[in-house]
Amino acid sequence: MSKLIRLHYAPDNASGIVRLALEELGLPYETVLVDRSQNAQQSTVFRKLNPAAKIPALETPDGTMFETAAILLWLADTSGRLAPPVTGPERTSFLSWLFYASNTLHANLRMTFYPQKYVGDMRAPQKALLSGARANVLEGLRLFESNAATGQLWFNNPDNLSVLDLYLCPMLRWMALYPKQDTDWFALKDWPNLYDLAKRIETRPSVHTLCQTEGMAARPFTNPSPPRPFEGVAL
Numbered sequence: 001m002s003k004l005i006r007l008h009y010a011p012d013n014a015s016g017i018v019r020l021a022l023e024e025l026g027l028p029y030e031t032v033l034v035d036r037s038q039n040a041q042q043s044t045v046f047r048k049l050n051p052a053a054k055i056p057a058l059e060t061p062d063g064t065m066f067e068t069a070a071i072l073l074w075l076a077d078t079s080g081r082l083a084p085p086v087t088g089p090e091r092t093s094f095l096s097w098l099f100y101a102s103n104t105l106h107a108n109l110r111m112t113f114y115p116q117k118y119v120g121d122m123r124a125p126q127k128a129l130l131s132g133a134r135a136n137v138l139e140g141l142r143l144f145e146s147n148a149a150t151g152q153l154w155f156n157n158p159d160n161l162s163v164l165d166l167y168l169c170p171m172l173r174w175m176a177l178y179p180k181q182d183t184d185w186f187a188l189k190d191w192p193n194l195y196d197l198a199k200r201i202e203t204r205p206s207v208h209t210l211c212q213t214e215g216m217a218a219r220p221f222t223n224p225s226p227p228r229p230f231e232g233v234a235l
């Protein structure tokens, strides 16, 4: 993979997950800020990269990609790292959890961040959505917490970093920070296996680079504080 990779990002957005994978793989890449203060993710120009108008998008030598999990899987498969081999017994479980992280955990988290995008501006439907979405997030946390204890080869395994580890940790951070006035429901310490995972992953140089480039303080997963990005706005 020698030609240019370009990550369209915003600070503390899902693009950070892709940045972690790029850093872990040591791939050269450029970044382009998507200015969320201007809703640039909804612009005609950005929609050419991601018709779903969401961050991230990744330009690759093989074409432009969107959807975090798809990008992670492509990076892992084309580099032969951070995921089990395409054939073999470890793949089935890994894929199931990766898609669960994306389709259920991430999707429900989104509803808690932007309820108005799903049900409009009325308080009552927003409250109902929030409560359902949060119940789903809690169920996801329960499942990942017990999965993290089972000694899987490609999740929470110090000998085998995976894109699933990289996906989970920023989501744990977001739960503690967003939406700003409503984070009391979540404490990472209540999920000891996920806490250990986050603690281990946040010592990696890739996370240090993420913090440096996107204005986050040290220990971004176990002791998160709001980012102070040098450019652009956060989630």
Ligand SMILES: N[C@@H](CCC(=O)N[C@@H](CS)C(=O)NCC(=O)O)C(=O)O
Binding pocket: 012, 013, 014, 015, 041, 053, 054, 055, 056, 066, 067, 068, 069, 102, 106, 110, 114, 235
């Ligand atoms: N399913 C998408 C979700 C990405 C997503 O939620 N991105 C957020 C930033 S973290 C975003 O673009 N938010 C702005 C918006 O929805 O307009 C993925 O996995 O990439």
